Amino acid sequence: MGKKKRGHPDVEELLSRPWCYYCERDFEDLKLLISHQKAKHFKCDRCGRRLNTAGGLSVHMNQVHKESLSSVENALPNRQGLEVEIFGMEGIPEDIVQQHNQRIIQNYYQAQAERYAATGNPPPGQNGKGPAKKLKIESPDDIKKRLAEHRARLAAQKAATGGSATHTPQEGLPNGPSPVQSASPGTFNSPFPPPGGQYPGYPPQQPPPVPGYTPPAQYPPAYPPSSLPTRPGSNLPAPPGLPPRPGQPGWQGGNTASTIDELVSGAAQSGDDIDQIIRMAEAGIKPKKSDAEGEEAAAPPPAAEKKSKKDKDKNVRMVYEDELSPEERMAMMPRYAFHPEAAAA
Amino acid sequence: MAPATQFELSNPPNDAISALAFAPSSSSRLLVSSWDKKAYLYDLQASDENAEGFRGSLLSAFEHRAPVMDVCFGANDDEAFSAGMDWTVQRIDLASGDMSVVAKHGAPVRRVVYSREHSLLISASWDSTLQVHSPLDASLPALTIPLPGKPHALAASPSKVIVAMTSRLVHIYDLSALSSAVTSRASSPPPPWQQRESSLKFLTRAVAAMPSDAGYATSSIEGRVAVEWFDASAESQARKYAFKCHRQQQPQENGSGGAMDVVYPVNALAFHPAFGTFASGGGDATVALWDAEAKRRMKIYQKFPDSVAALAFSADGRYLAVGVCPGFESGMEDYEGQGRSHVLIRELGETEALPKGKAK
Incomplete structure (x- = not known):
């Protein structure tokens, strides 16, 4: 099977890209990196002269403008120091290099895993090598909950039709962690053969036998209508919006994405992941989104935007959080308080 | 290219800075209001024999009865208005030093703006009212507009005035409607030209109007700035946006390795008089320059010694004044701005x- 790259560079490629110590952005080649550093980090904000190193800028500021440079501009908060002498890739402390490589690798495998999960493709022979793959799965509780819903629906449907949609019995599967977690994507797909062939053959009275794994409630209508020619009493109309997609047969529905929409968006999203990682720091050329209520979306500040993905599970501390304004708080202090003579009585 | 420089004003206020204002015509006259109950007038050009890095001289200081919350210039470079904790708005004759009360509110006056286009003085007070005065004709009674919440920020564009209040309320008034209501001695105030809900989810901190009269920017205590347009058409409204800023990442204190976002209030906003760019100043002691049209950050300045409380561009856009003093943070029992207040x-x-690509 030929390996398609689909614009996802492999990890060696990513690791070999030169990157900037100050902002963690990576570049096509060293020349670009150096001109980036001169423009973004070593540019004198008084006269615009571009120096080669932070030390050079410091000397320049001292001699030309009689000022002292305290920090490197546009740098990440912990990289603003002048102690390290950086030029291109030279001078980066070893531990920072390690950290960077680790981050690249981690991001790479995470994106890869997400891609596998989203597309359902098996990883090409590197099971267990990378960090645990992140499959899009629900917690056992979620699955149980959905199972309950599904059962209720089934019961209702069975009463009406006797032709409900159920899947391969899978006896002996544990109730706890989803089997999907333990099985490789290749194997977990197998219980869901193309519905066109076997689907109608299932006994209608079959109860959903796998507590740990049920098809999503939306599953049945997602099949191409042609595979269900005579489903009596199906109260859902044939889905005109979901034509059979060439090359993606029905077993895709066995993927853990709970809806087709999720599946599609998941695939689209993970397709961008690598790009996103690469461009993470490059808010400068980030495509603009004119999202009206887009609090997160239309963000010019690169520093904030860069990490926005992680923000959700990160602690946020607001320096000032109150219904009253700071001025009102200050006005209550005896030192600033004003007692009008009129109110004295 | 003329070298950009930065200097500090000598004789800064003794306590926290509440507002800065440049004179309408001269770019060397700067008013500073402070919690030390004074308003200060500086001349940036005059230079006493100062220490290195200091410039400008204090022309005069105007004593008030209570902390001065805001200050603005009036019709010309010699007239100023100040808003005070003592519930009044004072007119200050900067040449003679005479001060007179022009407006009385029922609570401290938070903000005051003067519209030169309409010769109107508008003050916003914590008694939840706006007062509109016509300083040219003192015989006209003031127009009092009740507000649905306490105002926290006020800004005037050439034709509109924007009031941001508690509960994320934003009212926009049309200045010519206010003007005719004042001159016709209308008994009931005109309704707001527009009522909006702030695009930001937290308490509004500052408002600045675009000098082009196209829209305004607001900022909140939660490190965010929103840019909106006056035009109510769907397509103009679709252009509005908000973004995060003035935040810092810090390693978590409990050593769990995760990073923590420290979110600072955005205390001050100021539009450049000509370029459509604006500056924001936050509790993180930084000032950033933004391009409102291109939605880009243009510059972030090196850290200032303390939280940025106020910003002002001079009328010709050559100077940016930055008021720096300790920020008031949640849980503070006491506050001390003494000796740590500077104007840069x-x-x-x-x-x-x-803006990039728009070179003259």
Whole structure:
């Protein structure tokens, strides 16, 4: 099977890209990196002269403008120091290099895993090598909950039709962690053969036998209508919006994405992941989104935007959080308080 | 290219800075209001024999009865208005030093703006009212507009005035409607031209109007700035946006390795008089320059010694005044701005605040 790259560079490629110590952005080649550093980090904000190193800028500021440079501009908060002498890739402390490589690798495998999960493709022979793959799965509780819903629906449907949609019995599967977690994507797909062939053959009275794994409630209508020619009493109309997609047969529905929409968006999203990682720091050329209520979306500040993905599970501390304004708080202090003579009585 | 420089005003206020205002015509006259109950007038050009890095001289200081919350210039470079904790708005004759009360509110006056286009003085007070005065004709009674919440920020564009209040309320009034209501001695105030809900989810901190009269920017205590347009058409409204800023990442204190976002209030906003760019100043002691149209950050200045409380561009756009003093943070029992309040003036390079690709 030929390996398609689909614009996802492999990890060696990513690791070999030169990157900037100050902002963690990576570049096509060293020349670009150096001109980036001169423009973004070593540019004198008084006269615009571009120096080669932070030390050079410091000397320049001292001699030309009689000022002292305290920090490197546009740098990440912990990289603003002048102690390290950086030029291109030279001078980066070893531990920072390690950290960077680790981050690249981690991001790479995470994106890869997400891609596998989203597309359902098996990883090409590197099971267990990378960090645990992140499959899009629900917690056992979620699955149980959905199972309950599904059962209720089934019961209702069975009463009406006797032709409900159920899947391969899978006896002996544990109730706890989803089997999907333990099985490789290749194997977990197998219980869901193309519905066109076997689907109608299932006994209608079959109860959903796998507590740990049920098809999503939306599953049945997602099949191409042609595979269900005579489903009596199906109260859902044939889905005109979901034509059979060439090359993606029905077993895709066995993927853990709970809806087709999720599946599609998941695939689209993970397709961008690598790009996103690469461009993470490059808010400068980030495509603009004119999202009206887009609090997160239309963000010019690169520093904030860069990490926005992680923000959700990160602690946020607001320096000032109150219904009253700071001025009102200050006005209550005896030192600033004003007692009008009129109110004295 | 003229070198950009920055200097500090000598004789800064003794306590926290509440507002800064440049004179309408001269770019060397700067008013500063402070919690030390004084308003200060500086001349940026005059230079006493100062220590290195200091410039400007204090022309005069105007004593008030209570902390001064805001200050603005009036019709010309010699007239100023100040808003005070003592519930009044004072007119200050900067030449003679005479002060007179022009407006009385029922609570401290938070903000005051003067519209030169309409010769109107508008003050916003914590008694939840706006007062509109016509300083040219003192015989006209003031127009009092009740507000649905306490106002926290006020800004005037050439034709509109924007009031941001508690509960994320934003009212926009049409200045010519206010003007005719004042001159016709209308008994009931005109309704707001527009009522909006702030695009930001937290308490509004500052409002600044675009000098082009196209829209305004607001900022909140939660490190965010929103840019909106006056035009109510769907397509103009679709252009509005908000973004995060003035935040810092810090490693978590409990050593769990995760990073923590420290979110600072955005205390001050100021539009450049000509370029459509604006500056924001936050509790993180930084000032950033933004391009409102292109939605880009243009510049972030090196950290200032303390939280940025106020910002002002001079009328010709050459200077950016930055008021720096300790920020009031949640849980503070006491506050001390003494000795840590500074006014820094940044002389901008010719293209420093000019949007990229729009060189003159």
